[in-house]
Amino acid sequence: MRSPWPRGLPAKVLRRRAASFGHAFRGVGAALRSELHLRFHALATAAALGLGWYCRLARLEWALVALAVAGVWTAELVNTAVEALTDLASPSYHPLAGRAKDVAAGAVLLAALGALVVGGLVFGPHLLP
Numbered sequence: 582m583r584s585p586w587p588r589g590l591p592a593k594v595l596r597r598r599a600a601s602f603g604h605a606f607r608g609v610g611a612a613l614r615s616e617l618h619l620r621f622h623a624l625a626t627a628a629a630l631g632l633g634w635y636c637r638l639a640r641l642e643w644a645l646v647a648l649a650v651a652g653v654w655t656a657e658l659v660n661t662a663v664e665a666l667t668d669l670a671s672p673s674y675h676p677l678a679g680r681a682k683d684v685a686a687g688a689v690l691l692a693a694l695g696a697l698v699v700g701g702l703v704f705g706p707h708l709l710p
């Protein structure tokens with residue numbers, strides 16, 4: 582059967598996809614190196630995974646923990662990107678630059694509070710007598 586793709590296109594598309602994944606992982610690595618908060622999240626994630634394994638969480642509980650962890654990481658990475666862009670666009674003081682950073686930090690705070698609630702509701706019944 583003839584390929585529906587012009588010759589060589591799938592390889593090119595795959596190479597581009599692979600490069601995009603590479604850029605994304607490089608972004609996570611760069612943020613991990615520059616942001617102390619992210620290293621703390623990495624530790625907290627490892628602790629949550631270990632505790633989940635210890636508590637033998639059910640599949641749905643793992644799903645909730647995974648969503649909570651991913652939410653915090655996503656918010657922190659977007660916050661890091663907003664901080665970098667704000668510093669680039671407005672190295673000197675500007676109220677809008679401050680608002681952008683404060684709002685981005687607010688997203689991290691909300692994600693972290695949500696993760697705390699999920700953690701309490703999921704792990705609480707396993708750990709409390």
Ligand SMILES: Nc1ncnc2c1ncn2[C@@H]1O[C@H](COP(=O)(O)OP(=O)(O)OP(=O)(O)O)[C@@H](O)[C@H]1O
Pocket residue numbers: 616618664671672673674675676678679680682683686
């Ligand atoms: N260019 C600016 N103009 C106005 N206010 C700013 C500016 N840069 C920072 N701020 C204010 O200072 C706060 C702290 O900014 P900063 O860049 O130090 O981030 P941070 O909260 O310390 O984050 P991190 O510790 O992850 O770098 C901001 O939330 C904002 O209120």
